[in-house]
Amino acid sequence: MQKLTVVGSVNVDLTAITERLPQPGETIGGGRLRRDAGGKGANQAAAASRLGAEVRMVGAVGDDDDGRWMRSALADAGVDTTHLASVAEATGTALIVVDRDGENQIAVCEGANALVSIDHVDFADDETVLAQLEISLALVTELAARTAGYLAVNAAPAQTLPQEVLDRVDLFIVNETEYALMPELENAPLVAVTYGSKGAALLDHGKPIASAPAVKTTPVNTVGAGDAFCAALTLALREGLSPEAALRTACAVGAAAVADPSSQPALQPLASYVP
Secondary structure, three states: OOEEEEEOOOEEEEEEEOOOOOOOOOOOOOOEEEEEEEOHHHHHHHHHHHOOOEEEEEEEEEOOHHHHHHHHHHHHOOOEOOOEEEEOOOOEEEEEEEOOOOOEEEEEEOHHHHHOOOOOOOOOOOOEEEEEOOOOHHHHHHHHHHOOOEEEEEOOOOOOOOHHHHHHOOEEEEEHHHHHHOHHHHHOOOEEEEOHHHOEEEEEOOEEEEEEOOOOOOOOOOOOHHHHHHHHHHHHHHOOOOHHHHHHHHHHHHHHHHOOOOOOOOOOOHHHHOO
16 A cells, blocks of 8 residues: 655635636526535545555644534545644635536635644655645745655646756646646656646656546536546556556546546545556
8 A cells, every 4th residue: 555645735615516607707696505625635635545545634724613524524535634733724715616517717715724834744765745736835845855755746726836846846747727837847857737638648858758538527526636636646656557557547537536526536446447
């Protein structure tokens, strides 16, 4: 069983499911409201655990009912929450609108995620660490300096990365929009780029080394699909799968996630998605 530490965000997802996404200044009626456990970090931790890894979550939630709910949801997914701190800020919240095709708009209120710390966390030499950019860039930079093992970063939301992060990270994972907004990633040794219905590719210093088609499915909610993809790709590469096989596996996991209404979908062990 692989050991994975996820350092990242934990949010309550408030999702309005509507016929279509609203235009700027427009109000859309007839929506249905969902309230789910979410946050890129928590989503990736839950997905990795359900895929069969031994996962611990490093993050922060508020000392409030939402924080206790998020802690319980992660524990139910099999995630070790020993390093999930309870802090004075309110638990982070994501406001989401999802249309009939599963496309979404998201606004995040970081709350407790601004106070995530790795001060009292030890990282083993053989440990895999997965982070995202819903925590502070200063913390990601500190993580890059302190991680001795394999470091993967889901560089979302897009922002300019310092050179010390670019030099240290073993795997970046972004979507095509984020890749376009972060030209510095063209010089990174390994970048996975997702293209929605067009599949995904692995790039070495900007040059494709593997690609995989998307797995056709009926989309219900795309919010957690990218996070499930991140978890699956990181684990698959660390299992020793070839770049193409790892991409195909991650695309299959993403397709399973997009067919589930939850941001933390039910998943089978990783091996069941390997082509």
